[in-house]
Each structure stands twice: as structure tokens, then as C-alpha cells.
Amino acid sequence: MANTNKMIFAMVAGILYVVFGILKMLEGLGIETGLAESLLIPGDFFGGFCFVVIGSVFLYAVKELSAGVHMGVSYVYVGILMSLVFMAVYLLVMGADLLMFYAVKSEDYEGWRIIDSMRPGIYLGLLSLIGYFSWKDRFTTEMTNV
Amino acid sequence: MEKKKITIALAGNPNVGKTTLFNAITGARQHVGNWPGVTVEKKTGKRTYKDTEVEVVDLPGTYSLTAYSLDEVVARDYVVEEKPDVVVQIVDATNLERNLYLTTQLMELGSKVVIALNMWDLAESRGDKIDTRKMEDFLEIPVVKTVANRAEGIDALLEEVVREADKGEHHEHEVSYGDDIEKKIIELEKIVGKDSALSGKYPVRWLSVKLLDGDENILEKIEGSSVATQVNSVLSAIKKEDYEAAMAEKRYETINTVLPQVCVKCVKEVTFSDMIDRVVTNKYLGIPVFLAMMWAAFEVTFTVATPLMEFVDMFFGWLAGVVAQSITNPVLGSLLGDGIVAGVGAVMIFLPNILLLFLMISLLEDSGYMARAAFVMDKLMYKIGLNGRSFIPLLMGFGCNVPAIMATRTIEDEKDRLVTILVNPFISCGARLPVYLMLAGAFFGRQAGTVIFGIYILGIIVAILSAKLIRGTVVKGKPSPFIMELPPYRLPTLKASAIHMWEKGSIYLKKAGTIILAGVVFVWLLSAIPAPGVDAAFASEEILGTEDSLVGVLGHIIEPLVAPLGFDWKVAVALVFGFIAKEIVIGSMGVLYGTGEDEDALAEILTAGSMTPLTALGLMVFTLLYAPCIACVGVVKKETGSWKWTLFMVAYGTTLAWIAAFLIFRIGTAIGWGL
Ligand SMILES: Nc1nc2c(ncn2[C@@H]2O[C@H](COP(=O)(O)OP(=O)(O)OP(=O)(O)O)[C@@H](O)[C@H]2O)c(=O)[nH]1
Ligand SMILES: [Mg+2]
Numbered sequence: 001m002a003n004t005n006k007m008i009f010a011m012v013a014g015i016l017y018v019v020f021g022i023l024k025m026l027e028g029l030g031i032e033t034g035l036a037e038s039l040l041i042p043g044d045f046f047g048g049f050c051f052v053v054i055g056s057v058f059l060y061a062v063k064e065l066s067a068g069v070h071m072g073v074s075y076v077y078v079g080i081l082m083s084l085v086f087m088a089v090y091l092l093v094m095g096a097d098l099l100m101f102y103a104v105k106s107e108d109y110e111g112w113r114i115i116d117s118m119r120p121g122i123y124l125g126l127l128s129l130i131g132y133f134s135w136k137d138r139f140t141t142e143m144t145n146v
Numbered sequence: 147m148e149k150k151k152i153t154i155a156l157a158g159n160p161n162v163g164k165t166t167l168f169n170a171i172t173g174a175r176q177h178v179g180n181w182p183g184v185t186v187e188k189k190t191g192k193r194t195y196k197d198t199e200v201e202v203v204d205l206p207g208t209y210s211l212t213a214y215s216l217d218e219v220v221a222r223d224y225v226v227e228e229k230p231d232v233v234v235q236i237v238d239a240t241n242l243e244r245n246l247y248l249t250t251q252l253m254e255l256g257s258k259v260v261i262a263l264n265m266w267d268l269a270e271s272r273g274d275k276i277d278t279r280k281m282e283d284f285l286e287i288p289v290v291k292t293v294a295n296r297a298e299g300i301d302a303l304l305e306e307v308v309r310e311a312d313k314g315e316h317h318e319h320e321v322s323y324g325d326d327i328e329k330k331i332i333e334l335e336k337i338v339g340k341d342s343a344l345s346g347k348y349p350v351r352w353l354s355v356k357l358l359d360g361d362e363n364i365l366e367k368i369e370g371s372s373v374a375t376q377v378n379s380v381l382s383a384i385k386k387e388d389y390e391a392a393m394a395e396k397r398y399e400t401i402n403t404v405l406p407q408v409c410v411k412c413v414k415e416v417t418f419s420d421m422i423d424r425v426v427t428n429k430y431l432g433i434p435v436f437l438a439m440m441w442a443a444f445e446v447t448f449t450v451a452t453p454l455m456e457f458v459d460m461f462f463g464w465l466a467g468v469v470a471q472s473i474t475n476p477v478l479g480s481l482l483g484d485g486i487v488a489g490v491g492a493v494m495i496f497l498p499n500i501l502l503l504f505l506m507i508s509l510l511e512d513s514g515y516m517a518r519a520a521f522v523m524d525k526l527m528y529k530i531g532l533n534g535r536s537f538i539p540l541l542m543g544f545g546c547n548v549p550a551i552m553a554t555r556t557i558e559d560e561k562d563r564l565v566t567i568l569v570n571p572f573i574s575c576g577a578r579l580p581v582y583l584m585l586a587g588a589f590f591g592r593q594a595g596t597v598i599f600g601i602y603i604l605g606i607i608v609a610i611l612s613a614k615l616i617r618g619t620v621v622k623g624k625p626s627p628f629i630m631e632l633p634p635y636r637l638p639t640l641k642a643s644a645i646h647m648w649e650k651g652s653i654y655l656k657k658a659g660t661i662i663l664a665g666v667v668f669v670w671l672l673s674a675i676p677a678p679g680v681d682a683a684f685a686s687e688e689i690l691g692t693e694d695s696l697v698g699v700l701g702h703i704i705e706p707l708v709a710p711l712g713f714d715w716k717v718a719v720a721l722v723f724g725f726i727a728k729e730i731v732i733g734s735m736g737v738l739y740g741t742g743e744d745e746d747a748l749a750e751i752l753t754a755g756s757m758t759p760l761t762a763l764g765l766m767v768f769t770l771l772y773a774p775c776i777a778c779v780g781v782v783k784k785e786t787g788s789w790k791w792t793l794f795m796v797a798y799g800t801t802l803a804w805i806a807a808f809l810i811f812r813i814g815t816a817i818g819w820g821l
Pocket of ligand 2 (some may be wrong): 165177185205206
């Protein structure tokens with residue numbers, strides 16, 4: 001069944017986004033998780049909240065799909081769209097940092113490397129990108145033919 | 147105990163099982179037949195349910211409330227003229243799309259409706275999965291599954307009916323007919339509303355819609371009324387056939403947006419639009435998703451603008467250099483350098499933020515998402531005493547409150563409109579953003595984004611609580627129905643959104659060149675005139691922006707008012723002039739603290755000086771809440787037509803701002819912050 005793949009995907013993505021979101025929120029509140037360094041997680045309370053929302057959308061998909069509701073695929077689709085929107089946001093932020101470094105040559109950016117602007121939103125977004133391109137049009141067609 | 151008495155009407159399309167249900171409820175044996183048009187007259191029966199005596203009226207079938215045949219007229223007239231306590235619409239579960247058309251009309255009429263989802267057995271055996279909870283959410287109408295010929299679901303139905311009849315008020319949803327038609331509807335409403343005999347008996351929106359629909363019966367009613375000539379002159383200017391068709395289409399469009407959410411099997415094809423709607427209108431996820439989208443828009447506005455701001459900054463730095471070199475007259479040099487470049491520059495530096503903010507709002511609007519957000523928020527808005535329709539004007543307030551307040555014109559109910567206008571200034575507009583950006587940037591470093599987002603949230607919370615407060619006290623009453631607008635999603639083009647951005651952004655530019663310019667020049671002038679008794683030349687270095695200038699004298703007069711908040715006299719002056727335009731708070735601080743064009747310098751001076759993170763936070767909150775700018779006050783006066791309400795708004799906001807800043811300063815100091 002085609003939906004099993006989507007369900008596993010949603011489960012993985014959902015857990016990842018919720019966990020990263022909570023880490024971001026904790027860091028944002030000033031609570032050291034010890035993972036910020038290695039996973040490039042910025043302290044950002046509201047940003048973390050957004051991740052938890054994306055994760056919840058994915059997990060809702062798991063809930064509906066496992067109950068046999070085909071329309072649950074909608075949540076996978078929207079979860080992917082939202083994570084791509086956030087990926088775009090963080091890429092734009094990275095672009096802004098690039099400008100600050102190369103064009104403005106701001107003092108605050110001395111010794112800046114591209115990895116400093118790498119965010120979970122970007123590398124988790126890659127997962128969604130894969131999901132998006134492997135299912136794209138089949139999201140609706142499969143739904144219609146059940 | 148005295149029994150309650152209610153009357154209910156059984157309405158519905160032909161051959162959906164109305165009479166069968168009538169018989170099941172009342173125990174009567176009216177004729178039933180499997181073809182349309184069996185019942186041609188209304189029949190009455192009785193049934194006692196718990197402590198309520200229910201009079202049940204069976205009606206002939208009708209497809210819409212615009213009656214064409216005689217038996218349809220019977221049904222229509224009963225529902226419209228006799229006004230039963232509750233209308234039970236019997237809906238054929240196997241043919242939702244067509245049946246819901248009548249539902250949209252009943253909603254418009256403002257009747258209390260309960261839907262009996264009949265022929266449930268057939269739908270189920272066909273494998274349809276109808277989500278009645280979703281249906282209730284979308285229509286704001288209770289839905290009960292029934293199988294009339296087996297008398298199933300009758301008690302549940304009666305239970306709902308009695309509960310609905312008991313309800314003091316009910317909140318209905320209605321179809322939106324799109325901007326052009328809605329404009330005509332509002333025009334007609336204004337006219338029809340003047341005839342109190344008509345508007346007392348029927349909802350004015352319904353009358354107006356029916357007039358555009360070309361309903362003969364309503365036209366007759368109008369003919370005999372005091373507003374006949376006015377209505378006719380509006381109607382004769384339009385092509386009615388076009389309207390009728392367009393409105394029917396809109397009703398089906400709304401039904402077709404709702405249908406896939408309610409019943410996947412009922413539609414031939416599921417679209418991406420349906421899939422997105424399923425998520426963004428979800429009961430639990432809808433609002434969090436909306437918040438996340440707003441945060442994404444906000445993040446782009448805030449961070450992507452940084453390098454662009456640097457470019458603007460460089461430009462003004464260059465300009466200041468040119469001015470310093472080429473102007474030798476000291477007074478003129480000071481006016482240009484210390485006044486205009488410092489003041490206007492401090493405001494212009496935030497142009498990238500403003501443009502990006504508008505771009506984000508345009509993208510969200512153009513995609514069709516905002517309309518969904520309004521739908522999702524309707525329940526919440528209703529709880530706080532507003533209408534879902536108030537949501538868009540509130541949201542527009544993030545750009546500028548002036549057009550936002552003008553946008554409240556789409557809210558027909560005067561009270562709804564008044565409340566929406568009065569709380570709108572608490573929604574933080576783009577002009578206040580520079581103040582936050584400068585202060586948060588200076589005092590909160592990496593947390594600046596969080597602090598600013600928090601300020602925005604605070605504005606929303608204050609708006610909500612104020613709405614509830616105002617609704618509960620000075621503007622009592624219930625919110626009017628919510629007009630559902632669910633346009634299909636479109637991928638917004640960057641070009642269209644950029645055009646929208648520019649339309650709004652150029653207003654900011656114009657403002658910088660006119661009112662803000664005038665404001666800062668005025669502040670500079672005041673700060674260049676020596677105070678009485680001070681022996682110094684006009685615009686001389688040693689008095690500029692100090693206590694020895696006229697502005698210093700004025701500042702000290704008003705300082706006691708804000709001293710309890712931890713603000714000094716310069717801040718007091720800046721706040722006073724911020725009344726002209728909120729950007730001037732920053733602009734005049736630029737002049738008064740003598741920073742030239744450099745926004746970083748202002749931040750440095752402030753952090754080194756008397757200001758602490760605590761007073762900075764207080765100043766941000768004060769700027770958020772206190773009297774809106776003069777343009778906004780003007781538009782409130784114009785739209786409410788009342789000085790009383792305008793002054794109320796100004797006084798209310800300023801008082802609130804003072805209290806909030808006071809609490810921040812006092813409590814913060816007490817617990818040892820910002821020392
Ligand atoms: N399977 C099934 N059939 C039903 C149900 N309710 C009514 N019917 C049948 O539908 C047919 C039409 O029923 P009526 O009660 O005459 O319908 P009506 O809405 O009064 O029709 P008009 O008076 O012509 O507008 C009859 O054959 C009923 O037996 C139901 O819940 N399930
Ligand atoms: Mg009948």
C-alpha cells in the first residue's frame with residue numbers, strides 16, 4: 001500500500017521536527033541542552049514553536065492514516081509544504097548573512113563561515129524535498145482513485 | 147410545570163424524505179411517495195418531547211428560497227414569513243451538493259437550522275464517509291444522521307432541535323459573493339435598512355441578496371415600501387441576469403470548497419486546494435499553523451532586511467558627508483545634518499523592513515491563505531465578541547492601521563465595525579517597527595527578534611481583551627454572521643505581490659518625505675532655539691538638543707508625566723511628536739540625542755546613557771499601545787463619525803500604555819532586572 005511509505009515518512013519527519021522544535025525552544029529559554037553546538041540549533045523560542053507545529057502536522061497524518069483515513073495524506077503534503085517554506089526562510093537568512101559578509105563586510109561577521117548559517121530548518125528541509133519530488137502529483141491522483 | 151411550545155418546519159429538496167420524517171416524528175400517516183412533488187401543501191402535526199411541545203410543519207419540497215412554482219411558494223412563504231422557531235432541513239445524504247444549495251439560503255435568511263442528514267443508510271451502503279463534525283464546523287449548523295423510514299435518529303434530532311430553539315443567539319455563516327457583488331449588497335443594505343418595516347422583519351443582507359437575485363416576491367415587497375425608487379435606481383443600473391448567475395455560481399463555489407472536507411467520496415476529484423484546506427482549517431492545527439506562517443513572514447522581514455539596511459545606512463552616511471563638505475552656513479548645515487539627515491535617515495533606514503513586511507503580507511493575501519485564516523479565526527473571534535470578518539482588517543493593521551480601519555467598511559454590522567475600529571490601533575503597524583528594531587537591537591542583542599515578536603503578540607492580546615471588554619460594556623450585542631470566503635489557492639506571483647508591496651511601500655516613502663520630514667524639522671527647530679534666559683546663538687552647537695534649548699524647556703514640563711515610567715525628557719518629547727507619526731519617535735530621538743544619520747550611534751548613546759533594557763522594553767510597549775498617530779485618529783473620527791469614540795480610543799490606549807509601562811518598570815526594578 002502506497003500510504004505505508006507516506007506514513008513512515010510522516011512518522012520520521014514528525015518526530016524529527018517536534019524534537020528539534022523542543023530543543024530550539026529550550027535553548028531559546030536559556031536552558032542548555034548540550035546539543036546546540038553539534039546540531040547547529042539556534043536558541044529561538046518562537047522558531048522552535050513553529051517546528052513543533054510542523055511536526056504535529058506530520059504526526060496528525062500518522063494518526064489519520066493509521067485510522068484508515070485516506071485524506072490523511074493531506075497532512076503529509078501540507079507538512080512538506082510548510083517545511084519547505086521554512087527551508088526557504090532559512091536559506092534567505094543565509095543569503096542575508098552572505099551579503100553581510102561579502103558586500104557589507106560588517107565587523108560582526110568577521111570569521112563567518114557558511115556553516116554558521118546552517119540551520120536545522122535547512123537540513124531537515126532536504127528530507128521534505130525528497131518527499132515532495134518522489135510523490136508530487138501522486139498526492140492527489142492516488143487519493144482520487146481509492 | 148408549564149410546557150414550552152415551539153414550532154419547527156421540515157424543509158428540504160423534493161423527495162428527500164420530509165414527509166417520512168414528519169410521520170416518524172408525529173406518528174401521522176401522511177402520504178409518502180418516491181417521486182418529487184408528493185406533498186403540495188403544508189401539513190401540521192404535534193409531538194411532545196421531554197417537556198417541550200413541538201408543533202411540526204411538513205412542507206412541500208423546494209430547491210431554493212427563490213420560489214418558482216406554487217408549491218415552492220408555500221414552502222418559501224412559511225419559512226420566510228411565519229418564521230418557525232427552528233427549520234429542520236432534511237438533506238439527502240447521497241446528494242449533498244444539490245441539497246446544500248438550499249442550506250446556503252437558509253443560512254442567509256438567518257433561520258435557526260438543524261440538518262437532518264437523511265437517507266444515511268443509503269449513503270453508508272454506498273460507502274460514503276460523511277464527517278458530520280466537520281460539516282457542523284463549516285456550516286455552524288447542528289447535523290443529525292437520520293433514516294426516516296426506519297425512524298432512526300428521531301430522538302437525537304428532537305434533542306438538537308430543542309437545544310437550538312433554547313439558544314438565545316446563534317452564529318451563522320454565510321456565503322461571500324466576492325468583492326464586486328458584495329459592494330452592491332452593501333449599497334442595497336444601506337438603502338433597505340432605512341425602511342424600518344422591512345428591516346425589522348427580514349435580515350437586510352438577505353433582502354439585498356434576493357433583490358440582486360431578481361426574486362419577484364421581494365421586488366414586490368420593495369415596490370410597496372418607502373425605499374422603492376432608490377432600490378430601483380440601483381437595480382436598473384445593473385444587468386440582473388448576470389448577477390443571478392454569478393451569485394448561484396458563488397454559492398456552488400462555497401459548497402464545493404466545503405464538500406471535499408466533509409465527504410471525500412462525494413467529489414470526483416480531490417485537488418491540492420482541498421488537501422491544503424483540510425489541514426489549515428483543522429480544529430486543532432488551524433491556529434498554530436497560522437501562527438507559524440506569520441512567524442515565517444516575520445523572520446524574513448526581520449533578518450533578510452539587515453544587509454539592505456546597511457546599504458541604506460551607507461547611502462545616508464555618504465549623504466551626510468556631502469552635506470558636511472558642501473554646506474558652510476552653520477545653521478543650514480545643522481538643519482540638514484542634525485535635523486533632516488538625522489531625523490529622516492533614522493526612519494528611512496527601516497525602509498527595507500517595511501517593504502519586506504508588505505511583501506510578505508501581499509504573498510499571504512494573494513495566495514488565498516488569508517481568507518482561510520479568517521475562517522479559522524471566526525470561532526475565536528466570535529468568542530471575543532467579534533466577527534470573522536473583523537479578522538482581515540485587524541491583520542491589515544500590521545501594515546498600517548489607516549487602510550485597515552477603512553477596510554472595516556466591509557463589516558456591515560455597525561457595532562462589529564465600531565469594536566473592530568477601536569481595537570485596530572493595538573495591532574502593531576509598520577511605523578512602530580522602527581522603534582522596536584532600534585530599541586530591541588540596542589538592548590536585547592540576539593534576543594531582539596523574540597522580543598519584537600513578543601511585542602506583536604502583546605498587541606494582539608491587548609486587542610482581543612479590549613474587544614471583549616468593550617463588547618461586554620460600552621458596545622453590547624452579538625456579532626453578526628460570518629461571510630465565508632474561500633477562494634481557490636493560487637501560487638502568488640512575485641510580480642503581483644511586488645506591485646502590491648510597492649503600492650503600500652510608496653506610501654511610507656511619501657510619508658518620510660512629507661509628514662516625517664516636517665516633524666523632524668520642527669523638532670530640530672525647537673531644539674535649535676535657545677531657551678529663554680540662555681545666552682546662545684540660534685542652532686549653536688552647545689544648545690542643540692540640550693536642556694538649554696526650547697525643546698528642553700518643553701521636555702521638562704512634560705517629563706513628570708512619564709518619569710514614573712523611567713523615561714527622561716527626551717523620550718517624553720519623542721513620544722509627543724510620535725503622535726504625528728510613530729516613526730518620529732525614532733526620528734526625534736535621532737535629533738535630540740544628536741547622533742547624525744547613524745542608527746548604531748543612537749543605539750550606542752542610549753545603551754551608554756540613562757536607558758536600561760527595562761526602560762527600553764517599557765518604551766516599546768508604550769509606543770505599541772499609546773494614542774495612535776494623527777492620521778489614524780483622523781480616520782477613526784471619519785469612520786465612526788463620532789468625536790466621543792475617537793477620544794475614548796485615544797484616552798483608553800494612552801492610559802493602558804501608561805499602566806503597562808509603569809508595571810514593567812516597577813515590577814522589573816523590584817525583581818532586579820535591568821540594573
Ligand atoms: N432508504 C431510505 N429511504 C427513505 C428515507 N427517508 C425517506 N425515504 C424514502 O424516500 C421516498 C420519498 O419520501 P417522502 O417522505 O415522500 O419525501 P418528501 O421529501 O416528502 O417528498 P416531497 O413531498 O415530494 O417533496 C419514499 O419512498 C421514502 O420511503 C431514508 O432515510 N432511507
Ligand atoms: Mg412530502
